[in-house]
Amino acid sequence: xxxxxxxxxxxxxxxxxxxxxxxxxxxxxxxxxxxxxxxxxxxxxxxxxxxxxxxxxxxxxxxxxxxxxxxxxxxxxxxxxxxxxxxxxxxxxxxxxxxxxxxxxxxxxxxxxxxxx
Amino acid sequence: xxxxxxxxxxxxxxxxxxxxxxxxxxxxxxxxxxxxxxxxxxxxxxxxxxxxxxxxxxxxxxxxxxxxxxxxxxxxxxxxxxxxxxxxxxxxxxxxxxxxxxxxxxxxxxx
Numbered sequence: 301x302x303x304x305x306x307x308x309x310x311x312x313x314x315x316x317x318x319x320x321x322x323x324x325x326x327x328x329x330x331x332x333x334x335x336x337x338x339x340x341x342x343x344x345x346x347x348x349x350x351x352x353x354x355x356x357x358x359x360x361x362x363x364x365x366x367x368x369x370x371x372x373x374x375x376x377x378x379x380x381x382x383x384x385x386x387x388x389x390x391x392x393x394x395x396x397x398x399x400x401x402x403x404x405x406x407x408x409x410x411x412x413x414x415x416x417x
Numbered sequence: 418x419x420x421x422x423x424x425x426x427x428x429x430x431x432x433x434x435x436x437x438x439x440x441x442x443x444x445x446x447x448x449x450x451x452x453x454x455x456x457x458x459x460x461x462x463x464x465x466x467x468x469x470x471x472x473x474x475x476x477x478x479x480x481x482x483x484x485x486x487x488x489x490x491x492x493x494x495x496x497x498x499x500x501x502x503x504x505x506x507x508x509x510x511x512x513x514x515x516x517x518x519x520x521x522x523x524x525x526x527x528x
Contacts, residue, residue, distance in 0.1 A: 304460075331513040342421070343503070343518040350513040390461065396512040405451060405507075406516060408461040 303327065306391050306409035313381065314417055321376040321412045323391030331396040332374040333406065334366060337388040349374060350396045381416045388413050419444040421506050423519035430494050431527045438489040438522050440478075440504030448506045450480055450487040453518075455501040464489075464502070474498070494526045 304325045313319050325332065334346040348356035349368040363385075365377040374391055388411045395404035420443045430436055442448060452464040465473040467480040467487060478489045487504060504519040 333513075340520070342520045345516065348513050348515075355510070355513055356515070394514050404514060405463040405466065406453075406514060407463075410460045 304391055304393055304407050304409035306389075306412050308412060309410065310413045310415075312415045312417060313378070315381060315383075317381075318377070318379040320378065321389055321391075321414075323374040323376075323409055325372055325374075325391075325393040325407070325409075327393060327407055329393035329395055329404075329407070330371045331394045331404075332368060332371075333392040333394075334374070334376055335390040335392060337390055337411070343390065347376075378414075381414075383416050386414055386416045419448065419506050419508065419517045421504050421517050421519040423502075423504055423522050425522045426520070427523045427525065429525040429527060432496055433493050436489075436491045436494045436498070436524065436526075438502050438504075438524065440487045440489065440519060442485050442487065442504075442506050444485075444506060444508075446508075447482075448508060450478070451505045451507060451516075452476070452478055452487075452489050453503045453505055455503070457500070461503070494524075496526050496528055499524055499526045 307322045331350045333348050336344045345358050346360045347366040352368050363380050367375040390411045391409040392406040394406050422441045424439055450467045453461050454464040455461045476491045478487050480487050501521050501523050503521045506517045508515045
């Protein structure tokens with residue numbers, strides 16, 4: 301399968317549960333991103349991995365823990381979440397283009413709709 | 418810090434009418450601007466980027482640095498254009514893209 305694939309598509313979890321979101325890309329990209337999309341808010345960048353190294357962590361609470369074992373896979377581990385964490389979580393990938401002026405566009409997955417009860 | 422503003426949450430136009438989706442940005446340097454689109458039940462995807470200067474699905478967007486705008490235009494709207502449109506500003510942060518999105522505008526084309 302080509303493109304960016306996210307699993308599961310939907311997830312309902314209690315505040316004491318531990319779960320993980322998975323993202324896989326088959327585009328040969330080497331930068332991967334987690335975004336959070338809440339109602340009436342712009343997409344919020346959470347984490348960025350470039351060449352398997354975390355390069356951005358946008359003041360995200362520690363109950364969200366990313367993992368990037370290789371350039372094709374990205375995980376978001378969740379534990380002790382709050383109801384306000386309910387949102388659509390989007391994974392994206394792009395080429396890591398060094399310091400050139402060319403900005404590679406993002407390729408998104410379909411997202412995981414998370415509901416915290 | 419960079420910011421992207423899309424003032425309209427919803428834009429309704431009749432089929433065949435011109436469309437203009439507004440986008441303004443704030444950034445002191447030379448950003449790269451994109452439009453992303455999300456059709457119903459599909460993933461968010463790139464529509465066009467300012468450096469390409471091309472028309473995609475009849476849409477064009479011109480970067481106006483004086484007005485810090487990147488409005489998306491189409492002369493004649495089609496029903497299949499109904500979707501959510503997001504304006505985005507991208508900065509190359511030493512290898513990866515630091516992208517700031519607007520809140521999005523829902524375009525509704527009325528038959």
